[in-house]
Amino acid sequence: MAKLKTxxxxxxxxxxxxxxxxQCNSCKSWNTIEEEVIEKPKKGDWxxxxxxxxxxxxxxxxxxxxxxxxxxxLNLLDSxxxxxxxxxxxxxxxxxxxxxxxxxKSTLMLxxxxxxxxxxxxxxxxxxxKQIKLRAQRxxxxxEHCYILTETNTQKIFRQIDTIKxxxxxxxxxxxxxxxxxxxxxxSVSQIKQTTSELMxxxxxxxxxxxxxxxxxxxxxxxxxxxxxxxxxxxxxFEGDRNHVFRILxxxxxxxxxxxxxxxxxxxGDGLKEVKNPSQILxxxxxxxxxxxxxxxxxxxxxxxLVEVQALVSSAVYGTPQRSATGFNAKRLNMLLAVLExxxxxxxxxxxxxxxxxxxxxxxxxxxxLAVVAAxxxxxxxxxxxxxxxxxxxxxxxGEIRPVQRVEKRITEAEKLGFEAIFIAKHNKFNLKPKNxxxxxxxxxxxxxxxx
Numbered sequence: 001m002a003k004l005k006t007x008x009x010x011x012x013x014x015x016x017x018x019x020x021x022x023q024c025n026s027c028k029s030w031n032t033i034e035e036e037v038i039e040k041p042k043k044g045d046w047x048x049x050x051x052x053x054x055x056x057x058x059x060x061x062x063x064x065x066x067x068x069x070x071x072x073x074l075n076l077l078d079s080x081x082x083x084x085x086x087x088x089x090x091x092x093x094x095x096x097x098x099x100x101x102x103x104x105k106s107t108l109m110l111x112x113x114x115x116x117x118x119x120x121x122x123x124x125x126x127x128x129x130k131q132i133k134l135r136a137q138r139x140x141x142x143x144e145h146c147y148i149l150t151e152t153n154t155q156k157i158f159r160q161i162d163t164i165k166x167x168x169x170x171x172x173x174x175x176x177x178x179x180x181x182x183x184x185x186x187x188s189v190s191q192i193k194q195t196t197s198e199l200m201x202x203x204x205x206x207x208x209x210x211x212x213x214x215x216x217x218x219x220x221x222x223x224x225x226x227x228x229x230x231x232x233x234x235x236x237x238f239e240g241d242r243n244h245v246f247r248i249l250x251x252x253x254x255x256x257x258x259x260x261x262x263x264x265x266x267x268x269g270d271g272l273k274e275v276k277n278p279s280q281i282l283x284x285x286x287x288x289x290x291x292x293x294x295x296x297x298x299x300x301x302x303x304x305x306l307v308e309v310q311a312l313v314s315s316a317v318y319g320t321p322q323r324s325a326t327g328f329n330a331k332r333l334n335m336l337l338a339v340l341e342x343x344x345x346x347x348x349x350x351x352x353x354x355x356x357x358x359x360x361x362x363x364x365x366x367x368x369x370l371a372v373v374a375a376x377x378x379x380x381x382x383x384x385x386x387x388x389x390x391x392x393x394x395x396x397x398x399g400e401i402r403p404v405q406r407v408e409k410r411i412t413e414a415e416k417l418g419f420e421a422i423f424i425a426k427h428n429k430f431n432l433k434p435k436n437x438x439x440x441x442x443x444x445x446x447x448x449x450x451x452x
Contacts, residue, residue: 011189012032012217073091074091094200096211096212096222097109097236099216105213110132110136110139116145120146122146138270153177174212175214193225249264283417291383297413297414298367307359311355313376322352324353339398377449377452388419389423390423401444408430422438
């Protein structure tokens, strides 16, 4: 009997070592290096599993000779997911979907598999067929094209794929799969690399798109070796707060489209519903106007969104004033407060400042600066801003209002939602002449005070 070959892998980053050590040199994590049994993979892949011909070798072609006319993107019948992917899923692509436990990854993929008009195979290594059926009855009970397979062995999976010949495959989850070509336990670094490699080769050679669901670690990164994210074509992140009903889908990597697009869903009893107009939901309804509220016109990719910014400024009870921001960069908040103190003369050094972006979303667009300042000044002066005002402008260190990109889209979105006025930088260039919204051009923070 041949001697077993073993090596040591970091379960956090996938780094390989010849012997055990306490700390990983790559990711600096402690006690994450474990011994795994390995051996050279047997000669074979998914083709030998289903007894296909392996004699043909790939031939180089001129790029002008490669035909892509017969491989259009597949419509997933979900406008939010299609937008994030870049217009649909590309045949032969490998997509990885990550997110926290219970956020709705499996629900999203199952409801898409149930409503697609072509043959779809949903492979689950975590739930039984009866459990999936119970969940499917809540989402969409009738589907003639969706097949459910509960299996973790990739060789057995490929045999079933050869029988059914699905057009889309969903794997839930990649950490549960195991290959016979490798002597290691499921979920280990070597098994994740091996099973992903087999699925990737099958996907590319048969032009079958595969969506992998992946677990995440405590720090929010996808579990397994970092090479997993390099192997796939698209990495999607499903985010959201369990205390809110909204879920946000982002693309961290996309070889076939932009990584700046955003998809928004609402969690309901019968599954995840697409949010067609998130601006109306992200702006809360109030019986009477209150101080400390301002509406910002921000962009997620090329999609304009209107979000509500809430600020609370109060006298500091303790010696050191508190600075807290939810959904906004805390360091940028400190910078804006310093600009208000130095350039505009507002005494905020001895006051607590709390900032919140409603809806549980995180905004990184610098155009939200003007709305943040407006909300802070409104709360500090206890002056109410008109509800039908919105803001789009970046603030510089000298207190000037800087122009932002795609200002015409922002103005159009604000006008569509019934806002009466929008505040933008004086040097913003645009050719739009809206009829139902007034455009205020300002160049300094002090000019905002005339509208309180």
